[in-house]
Amino acid sequence: xxxxxxxxxxxxxxxxxxxxxxxxxxxxxxxxxxxxxxxxxxxxxxxxxxxxxxxxxxxxxxxxxxxxxxxxxxxxxxxxxxxxxxxxxxxxxxxxxxxxxxxxxxxxxxxxxxxxxxxxxxxxxxxxxxxxxxxxxxxxxxxxxxxxxxxxxxxxxxxxxxxxxxxxxxxxxxxxxxxxxxxxxxxxxxxxxxxxxxxxxxxxxxxxxxxxxxxxxxxxxxxxx
Numbered sequence: 001x002x003x004x005x006x007x008x009x010x011x012x013x014x015x016x017x018x019x020x021x022x023x024x025x026x027x028x029x030x031x032x033x034x035x036x037x038x039x040x041x042x043x044x045x046x047x048x049x050x051x052x053x054x055x056x057x058x059x060x061x062x063x064x065x066x067x068x069x070x071x072x073x074x075x076x077x078x079x080x081x082x083x084x085x086x087x088x089x090x091x092x093x094x095x096x097x098x099x100x101x102x103x104x105x106x107x108x109x110x111x112x113x114x115x116x117x118x119x120x121x122x123x124x125x126x127x128x129x130x131x132x133x134x135x136x137x138x139x140x141x142x143x144x145x146x147x148x149x150x151x152x153x154x155x156x157x158x159x160x161x162x163x164x165x166x167x168x169x170x171x172x173x174x175x176x177x178x179x180x181x182x183x184x185x186x187x188x189x190x191x192x193x194x195x196x197x198x199x200x201x202x203x204x205x206x207x208x209x210x211x212x213x214x215x216x217x218x219x220x221x222x223x224x225x
Contacts, residue, residue: 008056011049012063015109018042019067022105026098027075034105042109050112057117064110064127068103068134076135080143085150086168092147093171096135096178103131132181140179144190147172151191152198 018038024031034042049056076095083091107114107127114127125133151172154164173191180186 005052005054006045006049008049008054008059011045011056012060014045015042015060015063018109019106022102023071023075026102039105039108043111046110047112050117057113060110061113061117064106064113065130065134067106068131069138071102072099072134072138076139077142080139084146086154086165088143089147089150089154089168089172092139092143092175093168095139096175099135099139100132103128106131129181132179136179136181140175140186144176144179144186147175148191148194152195155195155198 018034018041021031021038022034025033046060049060076099080088080091080095110127117123118126151169154169158164173187176187176191177184
């Protein structure tokens with residue numbers, strides 16, 4: 001069966017509507033998630049745009065990157081910049097999970113690029129990897145330092161006897177690890193090193209306070225807690 005060639009503006013307009021629906025759903029707006037049938041229709045449109053003449057593979061790859069960059073810069077980053085402390089951490093975890101979901105959905109729609117366009121152009125990445133790198137470069141790069149400080153502040157509270165959301169702490173640490181893209185180096189450099197340094201400083205201060213406040217017999221058992 002011969003398909004009529006799709007003009008780029010026409011095809012992209014249809015794809016963009018589906019992508020906008022996906023983003024609206026991620027943002028919690030009253031929009032249904034993309035179902036399997038709609039995803040297949042979007043995939044078929046992208047597929048035909050890449051296999052016809054003219055071939056719009058490069059243009060669709062450019063649009064894929066543009067969509068992710070625009071959403072990240074215009075929606076995700078401002079939502080994180082306006083929040084602080086524990087609220088910022090919750091937003092960071094939510095935004096990372098949403099980003100992974102969006103990239104996964106877009107990779108399905110533009111699967112042809114992964115399977116044929118990337119090898120042809122010798123691009124040594126996948127759509128998923130390209131999409132996740134945008135979060136690392138545009139979000140993680142700016143937010144990892146305040147996130148580290150916010151987690152350390154929560155751990156300080158727990159050391160002083162307060163209840164904290166441990167699951168939130170674990171989820172934030174997962175953001176650090178997963179943004180290492182298969183390596184734990186980012187986690188070690190951006191979080192663990194600061195955490196270890198803070199822990200050492202905390203207990204040094206504690207020991208000094210105990211020595212000032214307590215007699216030697218009272219201090220000795222505390223030093224081994």
